[in-house]
Amino acid sequence: MHTGAGGDRERERVLLELAKRDKRDLAQSLRAITEAASVVLAVARASVWRLARPDGALVCEELYLRGERRHERGSTLFQRDYPAYFAALLESRAISADDARTDPRTREFGPGYLEPLGITSMLDVPIWHDGALYGVLCCEHVGPQRRWRSDEETIAGNLSDLVSLSIEAAERHAAEMRWRTVVESIGDAVFVLDANGGITQANAAARALVARGGGSASLREWVKLAEYRDRAGRVLPISDWPTARALRGETVHGEILHLRSATIPDELSFRVTCSPVRDGDRIVGSVGVYTDVSEEMHLEELQRELLAALAHELKTPVAITKGYAQHLESLDVQPAWRPMLRAIDRAAGRMERLIDDLVDVSVLRLGRLALHREPIDLSALVSGVVERFARSAPGRQLRVEAQQPAPVFADRPRVEQALRRLIDNAARYSPDESAIEISVTVGEHDVLCAVRDAGIGIPADRQRHLFELFYRAHAGTPHDVGGLGVGLFLAREIAVRHGGALWFESTEGEGSTFFLRLPRADADADAGASESAS
Amino acid sequence: MSARPLVLVVDDDDDLRELLGVLLATEGVEVASAANGLEALSAIAARRPDLILLDMKMPVMDGWELCRRLDADGGRPPILVMTAAFDPAARAAEVRADGWIGKPFENEEIRSMVRSIVARRASRSS
Numbered sequence: 299m300h301t302g303a304g305g306d307r308e309r310e311r312v313l314l315e316l317a318k319r320d321k322r323d324l325a326q327s328l329r330a331i332t333e334a335a336s337v338v339l340a341v342a343r344a345s346v347w348r349l350a351r352p353d354g355a356l357v358c359e360e361l362y363l364r365g366e367r368r369h370e371r372g373s374t375l376f377q378r379d380y381p382a383y384f385a386a387l388l389e390s391r392a393i394s395a396d397d398a399r400t401d402p403r404t405r406e407f408g409p410g411y412l413e414p415l416g417i418t419s420m421l422d423v424p425i426w427h428d429g430a431l432y433g434v435l436c437c438e439h440v441g442p443q444r445r446w447r448s449d450e451e452t453i454a455g456n457l458s459d460l461v462s463l464s465i466e467a468a469e470r471h472a473a474e475m476r477w478r479t480v481v482e483s484i485g486d487a488v489f490v491l492d493a494n495g496g497i498t499q500a501n502a503a504a505r506a507l508v509a510r511g512g513g514s515a516s517l518r519e520w521v522k523l524a525e526y527r528d529r530a531g532r533v534l535p536i537s538d539w540p541t542a543r544a545l546r547g548e549t550v551h552g553e554i555l556h557l558r559s560a561t562i563p564d565e566l567s568f569r570v571t572c573s574p575v576r577d578g579d580r581i582v583g584s585v586g587v588y589t590d591v592s593e594e595m596h597l598e599e600l601q602r603e604l605l606a607a608l609a610h611e612l613k614t615p616v617a618i619t620k621g622y623a624q625h626l627e628s629l630d631v632q633p634a635w636r637p638m639l640r641a642i643d644r645a646a647g648r649m650e651r652l653i654d655d656l657v658d659v660s661v662l663r664l665g666r667l668a669l670h671r672e673p674i675d676l677s678a679l680v681s682g683v684v685e686r687f688a689r690s691a692p693g694r695q696l697r698v699e700a701q702q703p704a705p706v707f708a709d710r711p712r713v714e715q716a717l718r719r720l721i722d723n724a725a726r727y728s729p730d731e732s733a734i735e736i737s738v739t740v741g742e743h744d745v746l747c748a749v750r751d752a753g754i755g756i757p758a759d760r761q762r763h764l765f766e767l768f769y770r771a772h773a774g775t776p777h778d779v780g781g782l783g784v785g786l787f788l789a790r791e792i793a794v795r796h797g798g799a800l801w802f803e804s805t806e807g808e809g810s811t812f813f814l815r816l817p818r819a820d821a822d823a824d825a826g827a828s829e830s831a832s
Numbered sequence: 833m834s835a836r837p838l839v840l841v842v843d844d845d846d847d848l849r850e851l852l853g854v855l856l857a858t859e860g861v862e863v864a865s866a867a868n869g870l871e872a873l874s875a876i877a878a879r880r881p882d883l884i885l886l887d888m889k890m891p892v893m894d895g896w897e898l899c900r901r902l903d904a905d906g907g908r909p910p911i912l913v914m915t916a917a918f919d920p921a922a923r924a925a926e927v928r929a930d931g932w933i934g935k936p937f938e939n940e941e942i943r944s945m946v947r948s949i950v951a952r953r954a955s956r957s958s
Contacts (some may be wrong), residue, residue, distance in 0.1 A: 561914045605918075606917065606918065609916055609917070609918065610889055610916040610917070612915035612916075613935045613936055614845050614848055614916060614935060615952045616935075617848060617851075617916075617935040617936030617937065618845070618848055618851055619845045620936045620938075621848075621851045621852075621855060621936070621937075621939055622854075624938070624939045624940075625851075625854060625855060626912060628939075638863050646936065647955055650936050686941075689938070689940060689941040689944050689945070690937070690938035690940070690941045691938070692940050711921050712923055763851065763927065
């Protein structure tokens, strides 16, 4: 008898202690388990071996020698030397060998292992983890042979399960640490908030941000410290904060927000992504990623200023050149000068178009094509553009047929810009004496504006590229009038952002018609407004 | 003697002011000029123009400030904003101008705009 009634209680106590331990450090857990095994099962040697694949070897991860109170590790047993034992590991719940030296499963250990170490009985339990054999827990008795009792087998089984749990806990901990390292090293601020807006997790960048903002652990306190504005400068009520929207089930994708706080001297700008965290159907929190784009926004602002200054500085000299060339040509000058003056005028016109294109490209690049929509009458707008164009190209025949009112909900300068591009193009690529026809028709759902010219048309093989940025259909032909090839791209971009479309029909040598379609604004709701806006 | 309408050109570019003087000479108007908002204010004090051709971005005093001052002083003559900005219509709307023209302009374009504003004013005052 190795244990008595007192031993039972001792056994319970040891197992309970083991179960309660922090299992994140696997090496520590294995030391504790092997020590416990040697005590509760009263064996001289208790060890945990790990199956190393693919070479089929058992490597000793932990061996406790009870007599010497010493730990050891590192020995290796190869499958090819002990085939019966390896096979038994896969087939048995436990290898309970009272006489290890004769038991068919363990006798292969006899001369080389059991005899030199004085081992007589073995109680080995396979350790399973994640559906695969992880290794084995070995309890080896030295001294007179033992007869393993079923309760001892159960205890060994429990200890083997504890090894399995420890492995799982350690792996989970390692994965968590890896993930934490990843999240911590992200330069963006990452917040995890609970359903009440309390910060439950925050990475280094997020903690630094909170500290900069005055330090607070919950959204409620943060509200008192900080203020968010959207791109238009509007102060967001807390219900519109990304976190609040995420808690309502919405996913916020890369929106720009500006943050102000008493403790932050300059306004900070963030690109924010925020998603709900769900537990089944319930939303239990939100994850927010805040990318600091303050520097970017500042550069964008500088770029915008530079661009405005550049356009301004370039356009004034062009205006002077063009103005005098046109003026001189209208005077009683030597006939030979006229073509020269016209050439100066044309060259200035080319420069003007280049500057416009340059500005447009930059506007696109800066993502400034934000629409400020209002109810307008497209027919009135078309008339305005045509009138303006007629003044700049006197003598050019323009026919307008516009149904009124043609209510659309649109950004006036942008739509004007698109129309101007279409009319400019029509004029540029058609003979001066030919007419340009412009029509506006009001459909049930849409308003359609068509600009038709009797010009050179667009070669069939170039048509599909027409709306590409920087594509110039007439480049390298006698009809090349310059520019960067952004006008039609921009015009279509404007149409699409209004929920409309821009397309064309063209026959080479006969002319082209461009169609701009915009969704019709609700006639009832906008009737008064469109009247006052026109 | 001074029956001819007065157009005040406010622009910081000397050559552009001179060009407008030349172009508008055919329109039966008198042309005065100022290089910035401040000069414009004293010109306006000396003789009230019938039309101001106004550049917006100028040193010393820009077009926005000039409009504010004129409004504060009780009313202003018609203003035609003349700008090289990306969105001239928006500039004009900012100062509630009577019209706008983008730079560069066609000579005929600016002449006809000046002509129509001055004519409207003449018919109203007669």
